[in-house]
Amino acid sequence: MSEVKIVEAPDGIAGEGYFLTSFEKVVGMARSHSLWPLPFATSCCGIEFMATMASHYDLARFGSERMSFSPRQSDLLMVMGTIAKKMGPVLKHVYEQMAEPRWVLSVGACACSGGIFDTYSVLQGIDRIIPVDVYVPGCPPRPEQILEGIMKIQDLVRNEPLRRRNEPQYKQLLAGYGIE
Amino acid sequence: MIKLTSEEILSRIQSAFTEGIVEAYESFGMLTVVFKREINIELLSFLKQDKDLNFHFLTDLCAVHYPDRENEEMGMIYHLHNFFTGTRIRLECFFPIADPTIRTIIPLWNSANWQERETFDFYGVIFEGHPDLRRIVNVDEMDYFPQLKQYPLEDAVREDKNDAMFGR
Numbered sequence: 001m002s003e004v005k006i007v008e009a010p011d012g013i014a015g016e017g018y019f020l021t022s023f024e025k026v027v028g029m030a031r032s033h034s035l036w037p038l039p040f041a042t043s044c045c046g047i048e049f050m051a052t053m054a055s056h057y058d059l060a061r062f063g064s065e066r067m068s069f070s071p072r073q074s075d076l077l078m079v080m081g082t083i084a085k086k087m088g089p090v091l092k093h094v095y096e097q098m099a100e101p102r103w104v105l106s107v108g109a110c111a112c113s114g115g116i117f118d119t120y121s122v123l124q125g126i127d128r129i130i131p132v133d134v135y136v137p138g139c140p141p142r143p144e145q146i147l148e149g150i151m152k153i154q155d156l157v158r159n160e161p162l163r164r165r166n167e168p169q170y171k172q173l174l175a176g177y178g179i180e
Numbered sequence: 181m182i183k184l185t186s187e188e189i190l191s192r193i194q195s196a197f198t199e200g201i202v203e204a205y206e207s208f209g210m211l212t213v214v215f216k217r218e219i220n221i222e223l224l225s226f227l228k229q230d231k232d233l234n235f236h237f238l239t240d241l242c243a244v245h246y247p248d249r250e251n252e253e254m255g256m257i258y259h260l261h262n263f264f265t266g267t268r269i270r271l272e273c274f275f276p277i278a279d280p281t282i283r284t285i286i287p288l289w290n291s292a293n294w295q296e297r298e299t300f301d302f303y304g305v306i307f308e309g310h311p312d313l314r315r316i317v318n319v320d321e322m323d324y325f326p327q328l329k330q331y332p333l334e335d336a337v338r339e340d341k342n343d344a345m346f347g348r
Contacts, residue, residue: 086319115336120326121318124338 007033024162031075032157033063035150038074040094042081045108045140049080050145062150071097076153077130080140082110083123095130096179100165103156105149106132108137131173154157182232183265186211189233194207202273212270217282220273225288227260227269235269238289239295243303245277247329253277253283254305258285277328284310302327323345 010029012021037059041049053059053067068074071094083091095104106126109115112135114124126132133156136149164170174180184192189211190204200219215223215314227235239259246253254276260269275282284307285292296307297316304325307313315322324331 036237086317118334118338120331120333120335122335124335128337 027162028158028160031176032154035062035064035076035103035153035157036066036068036074037064037076037078037105037150038068038071038094038098039099040077040079040081040091042083042087045080045111048140049078049107049146052146057143057147059150061090062154063148063149070072070098074098075102075104075157076105076150077104078127079104079111080107082115082117083126084121084160085123086121088123088129091126092129092177092179101157101160103133104130104155105134105136105153106147107136108141112137115139128173130177130179181234181264183267189267189269189277192230192233193223193226196230198224206238206271210268210270212272214274215272217275219230220256220258221283221285222256223271224260224285227271228288232347233262234264235262235347237261237263238259238291238295240270241285241292241299241306243299243327246274249274251276251301254280254284254303256299256305273320280304281306283308286310298346316336 009019010025012025013018014020036136037096039046039049040112051057053065059065064076071077075098077095077098079091095102106128110117110122111126112132114122116139118124123129134149134152136145138145141149186206186209193204195212197215197219198222200216201213202216205213205219213223221297227233237260239261241258244255246255246256250317254277255272255274256272260271261267273282282305284296284297286309293310293312294316296305296310297313299305299309300307300313301315301317302325310348314320320325
C-alpha cells in the first residue's frame with residue numbers, strides 16, 4: 001500500500017481543537033484542488049489532452065477529473081488547438097459565459113501564437129480575444145507539459161487574493177478585451 | 181457497359197458542339213477539354229445525360245487564378261466521373277478577372293451549391309442564378325477574396341515574425 005498524500009494545511013496557528021488562518025488561504029487551497037476544466041479542443045492538442053485525462057497521466061490526481069462541458073459550471077478554460085478566425089467569436093462567447101473566478105490555459109503553439117498557421121484564416125494567438133493565464137508551448141505539448149501548465153494554474157489559483165476580481169485593474173484588463 | 185477511350189469521348193463532344201470547344205488534350209491518361217464559359221451548362225448537361233458518356237457524378241469544381249494570362253486570368257475547372265466505367269474527365273474554361281461571372285450548375289447537380297459558394301468565397305467568381313451566393317468558409321466580415329494571387333498568404337497582424345528573423 002502506498003501512502004496517501006493529502007494536501008498540507010496552510011500557514012496558521014494551530015492549537016488544541018482549533019486552527020487559525022486567513023480565509024483567503026483556505027479558499028485558494030480548496031479552489032486549486034477542485035478546478036473544473038472546460039476542454040475547448042479543436043485539433044491535435046486535444047488528442048494529447050485525452051492522454052492527459054486517461055489513466056496513465058491522470059489529471060484526476062490534481063482534482064480536475066470532473067470535465068465541465070457547460071461553461072457556466074467550469075473554472076478553467078483549456079483551449080487546445082488551432083482557433084480559426086471564424087471560431088474566435090465562439091471562443092469569446094464561451095469565455096463570457098463562464099462565471100468568475102475563471103482561468104484560461106492556452107495549450108499548444110496554435111492557441112498561443114497561431115503556430116505554423118501564419119495565414120489569413122487563423123487567429124494568431126487566443127490572447128488577441130481573451131486574457132490567458134498560462135501558456136503551454138509545444139506542437140503538440142506532451143501530457144507532462146499540460147500537467148505542468150495545470151500545476152502553474154493551481155499556483156495562480158492558490159495565491160490569488162480574494163478581492164482580485166473586484167479590483168479596477170482586473171476590470172480594466174477585461175475592458176481591454178471588450179468583455180464586460 | 182463499354183469504357184470509351186478519350187478519342188471517342190472527344191469526338192462525341194465535338195460532334196455535339198461545333199462551337200465553344202477551345203482545345204482538348206490528355207494529361208496523365210485523363211481527357212481535358214477547354215471550353216468557352218458561355219456553354220458550360222449545355223456541355224455539362226450533355227456529358228451527364230448522354231447515355232454512353234454518362235458522366236453522372238460531379239467530383240469537384242473550383243477556380244484558379246493565373247495573374248499573368250491576359251484576359252484569361254480566372255479559370256473554372258470541373259471534374260466529372262462515370263462510376264460505371266471508371267472514367268473521369270476534366271473541363272476547364274478561362275475568362276477575364278474583370279468579369280468573373282459564369283452560370284451556376286446547380287440545376288444539374290445540387291451538390292454544386294456549397295462548392296460554388298466556396299469558390300465565390302475564395303476567388304470571387306460570381307455564379308449567375310445561384311440562390312444563396314454568400315461566404316461559406318471564411319469570416320463574414322472578410323472584404324477580399326484571399327486565394328487571388330495579389331493577396332499575401334500570411335496574416336497581416338502578426339508582429340513576431342519579421343524578415344529579420346529569417347535573415348532577409
